[in-house]
Amino acid sequence: MAITRCLKGKTLYMFGDSTMRQWFEYLTDFVPNLKQLDIYSSKQVGPFIAVDSTNNILVSFRGHGPPIRSTSVFASGPLYVANELDRLKGGPNTVVLISVWAHFSTFPIEAYIRRLRHIRKAVMQLLNREPATLVVIRSANLQKVTTVNCVSNSDWFSVQIDAVxxxxxxxxxxxxxxxxxxxxxxxxxxxxxxPRPIIKNMIDLILSQICVK
Structure with a gap:
């Protein structure tokens, strides 16, 4: 299958929130022979790992560090994205996907700026080590307007985060x-x-970057 040929020999590291976890779930459903390993992780924040040993494909997901509004987690669980990036070697067969936004919309914008500054520095250091590493940053997205989130977690807050x-x-x-x-x-x-059709469009766009050769 074309997607398997594209991802052969690749390692995909996914860091972020549940909108990034959707990408992991899509790939494990869509890529033939890519099987998720049961490592007894939190169902919401991971970490998750899926492998295709025949084609040497590894896909992982890890939720970002606090703030996390969705569930209770161990303090030692979700790690900061910047720290995780510092551990990566990188290279032409490495793809890094980052999505950090949704959990910050109910906090002062200064908290988000500080977090992104650390991630930005780690990304630059990774690209200095291995310029051929593909890094994809996912922006915020629109959400359903409800009585609750229109006051404290609306697109008005998300668009400010997106601009930052x-x-x-x-x-x-x-x-x-x-x-x-x-x-x-x-x-x-x-x-x-x-919804899944939009996730498919996003993954197709990422694959167009990975499979340029």
Whole structure:
């Protein structure tokens, strides 16, 4: 299958929130012979690992460090993305996917700026070590408007976060996946967890970057 040939020999590291976990779940459902290993992780924040040993494909997901609004976790569980990036060797067969936004919309914007500054520094150090590493940053996306989130967690907060994200990674050799525009342009209803057809479009766009050769 074309996707297996594309990902052969590749390692995909996914860091972030549940909108990134959707990508992991899509790939494990869609890529033939990519099997998730049961390592007794939290169902929401991971870590998760899936492998295709025949084609030397490894895909992993790890939730970002606090703040986390979705579930209770061990303090030693979710690690900071910047620290995880510092452990990566990188290289032409390494793909790093990052999504950090949703859990910060109910906190002062200064907290988000500080977090992104650390991630930005770690990304730059990774690219200095191995410039051929593909790094993809996922933007925020639109969500369903409800009585609750229109007051404390609406798209008004998300669009401010999105502006900070774009400014922080401008001028760096990373790819921005514009989830905001992709959800805005699609006919399906807005949801903080975009429906599967939109996830497919996002993965197809990432694969177009991985499979350029």
């Amino acid at each position: 994200l774009r400014a922080m990674f401008r001028g760096i050799s990373v790819q921005l996946l514009d989830a905001w525009e992709m959800t805005l342009a699609h006919h399906l209803p807005h949801n903080i967890h975009p």
